[in-house]
Amino acid sequence: EIVLTQSPGTLSLAPGERATFSCRASQSVRSGSLAWFQQRPGQAPRLLIFGASTRATDVPDRFSGSGSGTDFTLSISRLEPEDFAVYYCQHYGRAPPYTFGQGTTLEIK
Amino acid sequence: EVQLVESGGGLVQPGGSLRLSCAASDVTFSNYWMHWVRQAPGKGLVWVSGIEGDGSRTDYADAVRDRFSISRDNSKNTVYLQMTSLRAEDTAVYYCTRLGARTTVTTVMRYFELWGRGTLVTVSS
Numbered sequence: 001e002i003v004l005t006q007s008p009g010t011l012s013l014a015p016g017e018r019a020t021f022s023c024r025a026s027q028s029v030r031s032g033s034l035a036w037f038q039q040r041p042g043q044a045p046r047l048l049i050f051g052a053s054t055r056a057t058d059v060p061d062r063f064s065g066s067g068s069g070t071d072f073t074l075s076i077s078r079l080e081p082e083d084f085a086v087y088y089c090q091h092y093g094r095a096p097p098y099t100f101g102q103g104t105t106l107e108i109k
Numbered sequence: 110e111v112q113l114v115e116s117g118g119g120l121v122q123p124g125g126s127l128r129l130s131c132a133a134s135d136v137t138f139s140n141y142w143m144h145w146v147r148q149a150p151g152k153g154l155v156w157v158s159g160i161e162g163d164g165s166r167t168d169y170a171d172a173v174r175d176r177f178s179i180s181r182d183n184s185k186n187t188v189y190l191q192m193t194s195l196r197a198e199d200t201a202v203y204y205c206t207r208l209g210a211r212t213t214v215t216t217v218m219r220y221f222e223l224w225g226r227g228t229l230v231t232v233s234s
Contacts, residue, residue, distance in 0.1 A: 032216035037154075044204055044227055045146075045154060050220035051211070088154055092208075092219045096168040098144075098156040 002026055002091050006101035012109040019076040021104050023089035028069045033092050036065055036074045039103075040085045048087075049074060084108050111135040111223060113205045118228030121195055125232070129190040131205030131225055139163065139183040142208035144221065145190050147201035147230075157203070160188060173199075195232045202227040 003026040013019055023034070031052040037045040047056040049065035052072055062077040076083055089101040117129040131143070144159040158179040159168045167179050178191040188205060209222030 030216065032218040035220040037221075039154075044224040045206075045221075046224070047209075047220060047222050050209070050222075051216070051218035054211075054218065056220075056222070090154070090221070092221070096156070096159070097170050098159075100154040100156070103153045 001097055002029060002093065002099055004089050004091060004099055004101035006087075006089060006104045008104060009102075010105045010107060012107050013079055014109045015079050015081055017079050019079055019083070019106055021074040021087050021089075021106075023067075023072040023074070023101050025070045025072075025091065029091050029093065031068050034065075034067070034072050035090045035092065037088045037090065038083075038085050039088065040082075045088065079106075081108075111207075113207065113223060113225035115203065115205050115225045115228040118203065118230045120231045120233065122234050123196060123232055125195050126191070126193045127195065127230060129192065129203055129205075129228060129230070131188045131190075133186045133188075133207070135186060135207075138186040143181060143188040144206050144208060145179065145188075146204045146206055146221070147199075148204070148227075149198075149201045152201075154204075155201075158190060159208070192230070195230075197232050200230060200232045202229050 005024045007022045034052045036049040039045045053065045064075050066073050086103045088103045092098045112134045115131045139162050145157040160179045176194045181188040204227045205225040206221040207223040211218045
């Protein structure tokens with residue numbers, strides 16, 4: 001089973017600043033299998049990035065994903081008030097379980 | 110716009126059973142793998158189970174194998190999660206999600222592209 005470790009646990013930033021989230025896999029994974037989700041309080045998760053770097057439909061271009069092998073990154077270039085939420089990475093490999101990272105909380109500083 | 114709507118959650122005693130449903134407003138429903146993901150109160154997302162488009166293959170997390178059963182009725186555009194022998198640790202919001210895929214020259218990408226709003230299951234005496 002591949003374990004995904006996200007860091008930091010909590011990120012405190014102000015609107016307009018840049019946010020960077022890390023997701024590290026316990027073993028090398030295909031970039032095509034790595035996705036990022038945003039979850040606002042009381043809402044369902046929302047797909048942001050798939051294939052490590054492809055933005056999902058209607059996702060603003062201030063969101064970007066990168067990485068390969070065991071290290072992946074989600075970046076938000078200029079934080080908007082609606083971006084403060086929890087972010088999860090997830091691996092959908094060739095076989096289950098399809099694991100999620102434990103999440104990073106982005107809070108307003 | 111395609112939507113997924115879960116139902117069937119509620120309060121159940123330990124050892125009890127519950128059946129969740131997820132209805133899709135999508136005429137191409139049978140083309141997609143469908144999955145259930147749960148989230149315990151204040152915790153992260155955990156994959157639970159998945160079923161192939163024609164129902165021929167099912168997958169389960171170890172924590173629910175032999176207690177939960179996933180199925181689908183493509184004539185009703187609905188996927189089900191039958192939960193038995195429920196435990197306190199099964200308390201969570203259960204989300205239904207559709208698996209998307211995109212193929213390029215070099216790779217195949219798979220991802221949970223569409224999510225329902227979830228249904229809360231509480232296991233307590």
